[in-house]
Amino acid sequence: MPLSLAAKRKHLHQRRYDFQGFEREDNLWDIEGRITDVKSYPFDNQFRGTIEAGEALHDMWIRLTVDINFIVQDIEASIDDSPYAICPSITPNFKKIIGLKVGPGWRAAIRRAVGGTEGCTHLVEMLGAMATVTFQTLYPAMIKHQAKLKEKTMDEGQPKKRPGIIDTCHAYSADGEIVRHEWPDFYTGTS
Structure with a gap:
């Protein structure tokens, strides 16, 4: 059942997550996530100039590779669009996730490894949400x-x-x- 009828309002912001799970031929699984943020109005950005309505402020990707025991075997992070030129330089830091187990304590472990200045708020948030996608993907094999x-x-x-x-x-x-x-x-x- 959808939400009730909303009050009269103006659309300003849209964040989208897209998650997909894949079984690989080498007995591992890839969980891919993407986050995009767009505004419904143009605005100025010191790094990029004017960001037009509908143009991504954030466009970020993660591929998490896990085994049957939910242990992270590899990770790749990519930032296509961000509000600052420095943002994409943090993506190699996400290799610190390798060896962690997706399960109880996952979000806390992520924050310890790549939280704060060691990572990107948006990628860390997305990684947290990827735990349930990982479970859903591996469930039949599990x-x-x-x-x-x-x-x-x-x-x-x-x-x-x-x-x-x-x-x-x-x-x-x-x-x-x-x-x-x-x-x-x-x-x-x-x-």
Whole structure:
């Protein structure tokens, strides 16, 4: 259902995110993100001169390459448009993300690695949002991988491992119906 009818207003700014996930032939996955910011009016910029209505103030890209364990194997950042000439010079710093794990603590780890003057606010923000895209992209492969691990665990008589997705949102609450149905060994509800 769309939002309710808005008050009379004037459009000033548009930010767009575009995220895509790809399975590679080398058993890795690429998660690509792009952010664009445009204004509905022209304005002056000291570095670029006049930025026309509809022209990108920000146009930035990230390609994050991860393995089945959500460990970052590579990253590429690019800045096509920015308000300052110096902005694109920070993109090599994002290689500091290599080796981090996309999962709990991801946003804090990004801020430690490339936050503040070590990075770009917009690229850092986009990287944070890429975590759920990464999960959505790898989900089918992750289920297969977990099934193989489960078989191995059962063969070796080891205790089952609690799925990391439990308690990550309302739908996956440990005491909820989805966990009761999908992972009954880890269900904490009363029914």
